Amino acid sequence: MTTASPVFVEPASPAAPARPLPLPPLPGRSDELGPQGRRALIGGVVAAHLVGGWALLQIDAVRNAVIDAAPVLMVDMIAPAEPPKPTPPPPAPQPRKLAPAPAPLIAAAPTPTPAPPAFVAPPPEPVPPQPVNVAPAPPAPPAPVAQPLAPVLKQVAPSAVRYVKEPTLNFPLLAKRAREQGTVVLRITVDVNGRLKDAWVHKSSGFERIDQAALKDIHSARFVPQMEDGKPVEWQTLAPLAYDL
Numbered sequence: 001m002t003t004a005s006p007v008f009v010e011p012a013s014p015a016a017p018a019r020p021l022p023l024p025p026l027p028g029r030s031d032e033l034g035p036q037g038r039r040a041l042i043g044g045v046v047a048a049h050l051v052g053g054w055a056l057l058q059i060d061a062v063r064n065a066v067i068d069a070a071p072v073l074m075v076d077m078i079a080p081a082e083p084p085k086p087t088p089p090p091p092a093p094q095p096r097k098l099a100p101a102p103a104p105l106i107a108a109a110p111t112p113t114p115a116p117p118a119f120v121a122p123p124p125e126p127v128p129p130q131p132v133n134v135a136p137a138p139p140a141p142p143a144p145v146a147q148p149l150a151p152v153l154k155q156v157a158p159s160a161v162r163y164v165k166e167p168t169l170n171f172p173l174l175a176k177r178a179r180e181q182g183t184v185v186l187r188i189t190v191d192v193n194g195r196l197k198d199a200w201v202h203k204s205s206g207f208e209r210i211d212q213a214a215l216k217d218i219h220s221a222r223f224v225p226q227m228e229d230g231k232p233v234e235w236q237t238l239a240p241l242a243y244d245l
């Protein structure tokens with residue numbers, strides 16, 4: 001069996017790019033436009049694009065699509081913001097300079113005070129003693145004169161009393177109405193003539209009105225004088241006065 005030998009086929013060279021065909025010139029228009037013509041042509045093209053874009057935006061679907069794509073376009077068109085610059089670190093605190101300590105003051109030694117000059121005062125001259133005036137001693141008081149002793153009044157028993165005139169008893173009217181009664185015992189002093197000298201209540205009757213009436217009524221009495229060694233003397237006694245209803 002006979003093996004066929006391989007046939008080498010040369011690869012085809014790449015086709016050359018097709019060149020655009022020149023556009024036929026517009027009828028009635030020259031190939032060369034002046035500066036004003038080109039500006040007018042560019043302005044017309046721009047205006048046509050703006051009008052076409054505005055007309056497309058009047059369609060809801062087109063307007064929504066443009067709105068959705070607008071952020072993406074804006075993001076692409078906006079230049080990326082510069083990254084924030086790092087804040088510079090604060091300056092390192094400078095070491096505080098301490099004021100140099102003041103030099104210690106050395107107190108000067110105190111100036112010694114000069115000792116006062118020794119001065120000895122002369123002793124004072126002796127003063128002659130002044131004569132002392134001695135007051136004379138007061139005279140001795142006279143010897144007390146013995147006062148005569150008060151005579152002791154003669155005490156007379158009530159039963160030994162003799163009346164020249166017995167006392168008149170006046171019963172108080174208010175005491176009668178109040179049914180007050182009783183006996184008043186008076187201690188009386190009688191002079192040498194038999195007249196009442198003094199009187200006071202020795203024992204009360206228990207009623208003030210009756211006691212006062214007795215002291216008044218006893219002054220109406222007259223007594224027989226009391227004799228001692230043949231001479232009349234003052235004397236005392238108890239005089240009971242009864243005020244009975």
